[in-house]
Amino acid sequence: MKADVLVIGGGIQGCATAFHLARRGVSVIVVEKDYAGRHASGVNAGGVRLLGRDMAEVPLSKMSMEMWQSLDEELGHETGFRRQALINIAVNEVDLDTLRAREDKMRAAGYTHERIIDRTELIGRLPHVNPECVGGVISELDGYAIPYKATAAFRRAAETLGAQVIEGEEVLGLRRIGNTWLAQGRKQRYEAETVVNCAGAWADRIALMIGDNVPLSHAAPMLMITARMPHFAKPVVGAVSRQLSFKQFENGTVLIGGGAKGFADRANDRTRLDYSKLAAACRTAAEFFPIMRKASINRMWAGLEAYMPDNLPVIGPAVNAARAFHAFGFSAHGFQMGPVVGQVMADLVTGGQSRFDLSPLRIDRFDRKVL
Amino acid sequence: MFRSLQDHNRDRVTLTINGQQVAAREGQTVWSAMAVSGQVETRKAALSGDARSAYCAMGVCFECMVNIDGLPNQQACLRRVSEGMNVTTQHIAEDSEASDAGL
Amino acid sequence: MQAFDCAIVGAGPAGMSAAIVLARAGVQVAVLDRAPRAGGQVFRSAANSPVPDVAALGSDYSSGAALISRFEESGAAHFAGADAWHLGDDGRILFSHEGDTRELRCREMLLCPGAMERPMPIPGWTKPGVMTAGAAQVMLKSDAVVAEGAVFAGSGPLLYLIVAQYLRLGVPVAALVDTTPRRHYFDAAPQMFRALGHIRQLSKGLSLLREIRASGVAVHQFAERLEVIGGNKAEGVRFVATGKHHEIAADTVFLHHGVQPNLNMTRAMDLDHHWNPEQMCWQVSVDDFGQSSIAHVSVAGDSAGIVGADGAQAAGRLVALNILNRLGHLSQVERDQKADKDLSYLSSLKPFRRFIDCLYHPTDALRLPRDPETLVCRCEEQSLDDLRKGFEQGARDPNALKSLTRCGMGPCQGRQCGHVVAGLLAKWRGENPETVGYYRLRSPQRLLTLDELSRYGAVQAEAAE
Numbered sequence: 001m002k003a004d005v006l007v008i009g010g011g012i013q014g015c016a017t018a019f020h021l022a023r024r025g026v027s028v029i030v031v032e033k034d035y036a037g038r039h040a041s042g043v044n045a046g047g048v049r050l051l052g053r054d055m056a057e058v059p060l061s062k063m064s065m066e067m068w069q070s071l072d073e074e075l076g077h078e079t080g081f082r083r084q085a086l087i088n089i090a091v092n093e094v095d096l097d098t099l100r101a102r103e104d105k106m107r108a109a110g111y112t113h114e115r116i117i118d119r120t121e122l123i124g125r126l127p128h129v130n131p132e133c134v135g136g137v138i139s140e141l142d143g144y145a146i147p148y149k150a151t152a153a154f155r156r157a158a159e160t161l162g163a164q165v166i167e168g169e170e171v172l173g174l175r176r177i178g179n180t181w182l183a184q185g186r187k188q189r190y191e192a193e194t195v196v197n198c199a200g201a202w203a204d205r206i207a208l209m210i211g212d213n214v215p216l217s218h219a220a221p222m223l224m225i226t227a228r229m230p231h232f233a234k235p236v237v238g239a240v241s242r243q244l245s246f247k248q249f250e251n252g253t254v255l256i257g258g259g260a261k262g263f264a265d266r267a268n269d270r271t272r273l274d275y276s277k278l279a280a281a282c283r284t285a286a287e288f289f290p291i292m293r294k295a296s297i298n299r300m301w302a303g304l305e306a307y308m309p310d311n312l313p314v315i316g317p318a319v320n321a322a323r324a325f326h327a328f329g330f331s332a333h334g335f336q337m338g339p340v341v342g343q344v345m346a347d348l349v350t351g352g353q354s355r356f357d358l359s360p361l362r363i364d365r366f367d368r369k370v371l
Numbered sequence: 372m373f374r375s376l377q378d379h380n381r382d383r384v385t386l387t388i389n390g391q392q393v394a395a396r397e398g399q400t401v402w403s404a405m406a407v408s409g410q411v412e413t414r415k416a417a418l419s420g421d422a423r424s425a426y427c428a429m430g431v432c433f434e435c436m437v438n439i440d441g442l443p444n445q446q447a448c449l450r451r452v453s454e455g456m457n458v459t460t461q462h463i464a465e466d467s468e469a470s471d472a473g474l
Numbered sequence: 475m476q477a478f479d480c481a482i483v484g485a486g487p488a489g490m491s492a493a494i495v496l497a498r499a500g501v502q503v504a505v506l507d508r509a510p511r512a513g514g515q516v517f518r519s520a521a522n523s524p525v526p527d528v529a530a531l532g533s534d535y536s537s538g539a540a541l542i543s544r545f546e547e548s549g550a551a552h553f554a555g556a557d558a559w560h561l562g563d564d565g566r567i568l569f570s571h572e573g574d575t576r577e578l579r580c581r582e583m584l585l586c587p588g589a590m591e592r593p594m595p596i597p598g599w600t601k602p603g604v605m606t607a608g609a610a611q612v613m614l615k616s617d618a619v620v621a622e623g624a625v626f627a628g629s630g631p632l633l634y635l636i637v638a639q640y641l642r643l644g645v646p647v648a649a650l651v652d653t654t655p656r657r658h659y660f661d662a663a664p665q666m667f668r669a670l671g672h673i674r675q676l677s678k679g680l681s682l683l684r685e686i687r688a689s690g691v692a693v694h695q696f697a698e699r700l701e702v703i704g705g706n707k708a709e710g711v712r713f714v715a716t717g718k719h720h721e722i723a724a725d726t727v728f729l730h731h732g733v734q735p736n737l738n739m740t741r742a743m744d745l746d747h748h749w750n751p752e753q754m755c756w757q758v759s760v761d762d763f764g765q766s767s768i769a770h771v772s773v774a775g776d777s778a779g780i781v782g783a784d785g786a787q788a789a790g791r792l793v794a795l796n797i798l799n800r801l802g803h804l805s806q807v808e809r810d811q812k813a814d815k816d817l818s819y820l821s822s823l824k825p826f827r828r829f830i831d832c833l834y835h836p837t838d839a840l841r842l843p844r845d846p847e848t849l850v851c852r853c854e855e856q857s858l859d860d861l862r863k864g865f866e867q868g869a870r871d872p873n874a875l876k877s878l879t880r881c882g883m884g885p886c887q888g889r890q891c892g893h894v895v896a897g898l899l900a901k902w903r904g905e906n907p908e909t910v911g912y913y914r915l916r917s918p919q920r921l922l923t924l925d926e927l928s929r930y931g932a933v934q935a936e937a938a939e
Contacts, residue, residue, distance in 0.1 A: 152878060155868070252463060286925070296923055406621075421706065422706045
């Protein structure tokens with residue numbers, strides 16, 4: 001099969017890239033080794049979070065947040081996006097100091113979307129919170145979406161515009177011959193002028209085929225979801241210094257994350273859960289929100305996710321090959337960036353540059369460092 | 372109509388099902404105590420609000436989830452009655468609000 | 475944390491039989507089962523029946539009492555009321571016991587999760603008052619509770635058995651609505667000759683039907699287009715039989731059209747499964763000795779293919795012999811010698827099983843919903859129409875469909891909708907269910923209170939101190 005661009009990986013980054021390319025009339029094929037949205041993009045916590053981003057990501061994340069607000073209309077499909085304030089809870093003065101230092105830094109850079117709240121406002125917004133909490137920080141622009149739905153929405157919108165998504169197709173080899181990339185898949189061969197590596201937890205393998213080395217690691221962040229509960233928390237909740245993260249969806253189910261990691265068996269596409277850590281996450285949730293003690297956990301799972309040593313993604317051109325680009329390594333916070341990454345990748349592919357400063361995200365940023 | 376083939380004089384446990392005092396035999400399942408007392412509605416479906424009742428009675432359908440002593444999602448067919456137990460039909464809709472704010 | 479040579483999950487006929495063999499050979503064996511007393515579904519309360527006239531339940535049921543007492547005297551450690559919710563291929567088992575999560579380790583693991591009834595998504599099947607025939611059995615066996623004036627509808631030996639049991643106990647039955655299609659009798663006839671070796675079972679089945687007919691209960695054969703009628707509860711059934719429309723009033727309707735393996739435990743463990751086209755269900759893939767695709771994990775009984783109580787006992791003993799061999803208690807030659815009788819018994823069961831599977835083959839009309847509004851997923855209230863829309867939106871895989879529609883995401887974890895979804899996707903894709911696959915399942919296999927799990931690590935830490 002032939003196309004202008006071959007996107008490797010049918011997660012949200014790959015599908016969003018395909019959507020933006022197809023919209024510009026570029027012919028694009030997405031190959032996905034399982035099914036679109038099978039891994040991190042389909043099974044993550046669905047956080048659409050701007051709060052607490054690394055400074056290097058803030059401009060991209062802010063742009064993406066704007067895009068999320070009207071994404072359903074843009075794609076013509078539901079992503080499940082709901083705008084909902086995100087609050088990181090402070091439990092003591094030390095936490096508040098951390099927040100104030102962050103606030104100074106953000107203000108200096110001209111950002112105003114994060115705001116410190118006091119105990120009264122915290123309890124006003126989260127009446128069920130443990131009253132010993134002292135305050136927190138809020139971002140009103142944040143929200144959440146349904147991960148699989150959002151990924152599927154990009155995929156379907158891309159397909160409507162002519163992109164082809166080939167599922168169950170693993171890329172086994174990549175070669176550049178003249179001005180053409182030849183990709184050998186398990187099922188068939190592909191030819192394209194440009195390749196885009198959006199292969200998530202497997203992106204280091206694709207990078208290697210392209211010619212770039214990258215210190216990517218993978219892990220299995222764990223999540224739990226409860227049976228429906230009466231609504232007790234509208235905002236999405238995190239904590240400044242504790243492993244707490246949960247959100248109560250509109251349907252009443254509560255998703256509990258917090259970053260605890262299970263065991264990642266990438267070779268077999270499998271993850272295992274670490275129940276002791278999940279138990280600790282339950283204790284934390286119940287400590288912050290005593291009402292959670294009555295929750296019934298319905299499912300627990302983990303997804304395979306790619307991590308970079310500095311927890312920042314790789315976004316940009318390949319360094320050792322022409323007409324190849326990377327977007328991976330989002331380190332468990334890439335879902336929110338999907339919309340903007342699609343646009344950035346389309347900019348890079350079609351025009352060779354982006355209006356964002358991508359230098360902190362370049363693939364060779366670790367080359368001279370001892371890790 | 373459900374009925375017990377056993378002698379009711381040997382029912383020793385008293386529990387409350389949706390406000391109704393019910394006598395039951397020690398070791399009996401909560402579901403069968405509900406069935407015999409004519410209280411077969413175990414829960415309301417979350418989306419439609421339709422009444423539901425036990426379907427499999429062996430723990431695989433999760434239709435008989437009731438609220439027992441304030442704890443939701445208890446499978447009535449697996450739980451056994453105990454003295455003073457308070458059982459209520461479970462109704463957690465998508466728009467239910469938690470009442471006991473600020474515990 | 476306790477350690478055992480072998481841990482058996484499920485104290486039904488397979489698990490008990492295996493435990494007896496193992497414990498008698500001096501193996502340290504733990505048996506976990508959710509029920510307060512051993513027996514499984516088929517021998518539930520057989521040793522302590524609350525039914526005043528227990529003989530009415532039949533001699534097969536009563537025979538369970540002897541097995542239960544042999545098991546209870548075997549020396550196996552029986553964890554009654556233990557609900558296993560995580561089984562690791564590292565030999566670790568987490569289970570709920572009296573509100574706390576406990577843990578044990580074992581060298582060999584034997585899973586005997588048994589069978590459950592095949593869901594029957596006919597119109598109205600979610601109304602209160604609609605239960606399975608197995609539910610009628612459970613209520614009768616464990617609590618001596620019966621429903622008077624109920625309609626029994628569907629097909630298969632279990633359905634006829636419970637009707638006969640009711641009649642023997644003097645419980646009035648409104649009607650038996652038999653959905654076994656006429657053509658199945660023709661299809662099964664050749665199989666019957668091959669099954670003549672099991673004449674006792676064959677005649678038992680026939681005598682049940684004779685008994686029901688002799689009682690004067692209305693029996694409607696070859697029923698089609700079965701549905702439950704009523705408003706917010708069941709008020710009866712409606713169907714077509716031999717060209718005529720029928721309506722029968724009843725406040726309780728018991729449905730049945732066969733059983734299928736109860737797979738959540740084995741699926742969550744990621745054992746290999748395959749589709750059985752005769753029984754129209756998934757089953758665990760095992761060898762003759764119940765060895766699964768994961769080392770030191772064996773499976774016996776109905777979850778590795780429906781074999782019934784006698785077959786399950788034989789399968790349990792075979793697995794036990796294999797485990798004895800692996801633990802060094804038996805040589806392979808000894809194992810094979812001792813296995814001979816049960817192996818031949820199981821293979822002799824096959825023609826009988828084939829006859830039953832052919833005669834009572836689940837029909838598409840009852841296996842798959844026909845009305846767009848009929849719910850497939852009872853928990854998340856997803857109808858046939860909802861699923862079709864999801865499929866049309868590109869969700870061709872059961873897991874993709876689950877992510878898109880929430881079908882299978884509720885507390886039953888797909889137990890009720892899993893086979894239906896696989897069947898529907900197979901039909902829509904024009905492929906077989908084996909290709910379509912099944913839900914990815916995970917621990918816990920049922921709702922676990924956050925309070926219980928939150929104490930898990932704390933219990934561990936205390937033990938370490």
